[in-house]
Amino acid sequence: MLNRKIAPEIKDAVEFNLQLKQSEKFTLDNGIPVYSINAGAQDVTMIELVFYAGNWYEDQNIVAGTTNFLLKNGTSKRTAFEINDHFEYYGAYLNRNCYNETANITLHCLNKHLKQVLPVVEELITDSIFPEEELVIYKQNQIQRLKVSLQKCDFVANRFIDEYLFGFDHPYGRYTSIPDFNALTREQIVKFYNDYYVNGKCLIFVAGNLPTDIFQQLNQAFGHLPLNKKSLPEKSFTVRPVGQKKHRITNDENGVQGAIRIARPFPNRRHPDFMKAQVLNNLFGGFFGSRLMSNIREDKGYTYGIHSYFQNHVADSAWMVSTEAGRDVCEATINEVYKEMQLLRDEPVDEEELLLVRNYMIGSILGDLDGPFQIINRWKNYVLNGLEESYFYDSINTIKAITAEEIQELAQKYLIPEEFFELVVI
Template identity: 25%
Template structure:
């Protein structure tokens, strides 16, 4: 019996007698334009995008229905609560099918459907074997036009939702997110991502059914199918299956958000917290802005991936946080750049100071050619990775559809990234990353944090 072979470390595997193994070159980008597709709007007003990607015999489905509060008010509005119950009971029964029937029919074609809602949209996602597409579309049409939201299901899902809300609101990240949204947007409906427990407990089946009839509308909505299918035939199948989904008016979109204006950071007291949440926000760019590719690369250099300056500083060098990142959030009518870091209480002020330092440094010490090239490779690679599967591509395209974009934007983005110069990235850094352009919140224990944050300045303490 031979002696066991010792394990080699990652560093040993990555080296040879002649030195480090060279990294393989990135593969050639396969343009999305090579994908057969169809993009049309049906007489009902529903936009249908179908894309052939024949990797496996499956089809992915994504439906996006704009679902803003018609009253356009977060204060005193029950829309958020009713919408949550609606999403949770949408697939629990129709005039033709009970909950078990829905689940069984989908399972027989290897499929599933799920529904979620947020202040912007009601989203239905699912998949099935291509041979079961007609079944999935029939079930989808049934719940869109005939969901009954049974009383017992409303009661059950209402109780579950109450428990989830109570649990969520005990989580530091949720506390920080809600505080940031309120700080940035006040009483705009976008700021209310989660209803209050009392609002959910008061929801009735009649309210849910009324909202469904009034707001689940095809006009202004978008349906994406990606899979081993013929795009034109898939569109025809949708047109036939959803021919009964009609309605007066158009699905309601949220009004644009106010532009984020830089200023002091608001402190949110969380007694007894041993960790703090730093959440900063500044103005971003929409994907249609010609400066967006340069902005995207500037963000990656700053904090958008593991090799960024922010991560190198407050994680790798100083050990202030396990996770730090910056990322764009595309919002109604615009975009926001978010910076997140969770830290131990004793280093919160120092981490905030270093984050501001890195924001200023990005403009004062512009990204180098090497940094830009690394960020460019990451941007293209992550886009291709995120959309390499049928499900990933379907999700990406339905998000683009929500911004009135299409497959052409997706196909052209790697080319736009390739054309960005280091000088353009440096200009984006100057225009968007100055510390004075950001505001935000810090959540933590005031007794521990107040002295250092007061000395640091730029923080409004309780």
């Protein structure tokens, strides 16, 4: 019997032996690869169809995002209202998102209703008609939303810092404008849909307490579609950062708060420094107990929160420091960021602080493995980035084994103020 008078033994997270549940892979009749995780107690399934239909492949700005959004807005058999009503009737949730390289359609559904819901998902992939009236409403709504967002300094800062890092002609550095929405036509959307959805390249990720006939159901719904038959067009883009490193923009003459972005280009996940740099990043500004938070939030009181993180794109990446601070302390905040960079370059981190960061990172990974949806999401990231299962265990070993000297060397290599773009938007 458990003796509740004795406190349980406390263990550091670094002592845990984390294991990544193996995904199962099978292939539909038309060659679509399906990655699955069968786990969980609830009879709920998540199915995510990932298409190579992101901004990378569009010939005109925002065509990819608009196509993805309007997939649910009408087929030859159902109106937008009828489509939404169908999913709602069966308690299912269908979402879609567009990213830089890929776009997805994600379904969450009770297992017992999959047979009623999957045919409608198939209908969206093969028979969306993009009614002109739906496009008109979408453009009006997006233009209005953009006008409101452009009044916010953090929104403007996020747009400009990406342009500074990658160049506006690069998919990672491009942003939307009102003329872009006005220039959209139904013909452009239909062509993109036919090229990258109806006849595009697709992968499927499925997770949950899966029904025994999940393969048959997926094969019946999607295994006959003309997907993965054509090669993707080869598109390459050159990163062209802007020349000037320091930028100050006044977006609101009466603004009392400034959005601060300090960022530099950084290698992607496949670079040998990336895993170790994640430890340095967390130490620097990656969690609530980081040095940036301790200094700039807790000690100086300049901001409610400041964070550093990697923009994890497939081809190229960036190291970003992001915060909002009072207008009168923006410059002081930037100076403190650079001071923390210098400390990491000049002094090795002590073992107590390094252990705290190790425990935080291992604990975060443990949380990310809590449930089938989180596990399949990790597998999806590995598949889309061309990584193997070993990447998971190499990351764990790096977190546990990295030394203070290695962290200092990385800081001396990458935390160089002159290599960072600096932006303040008031």
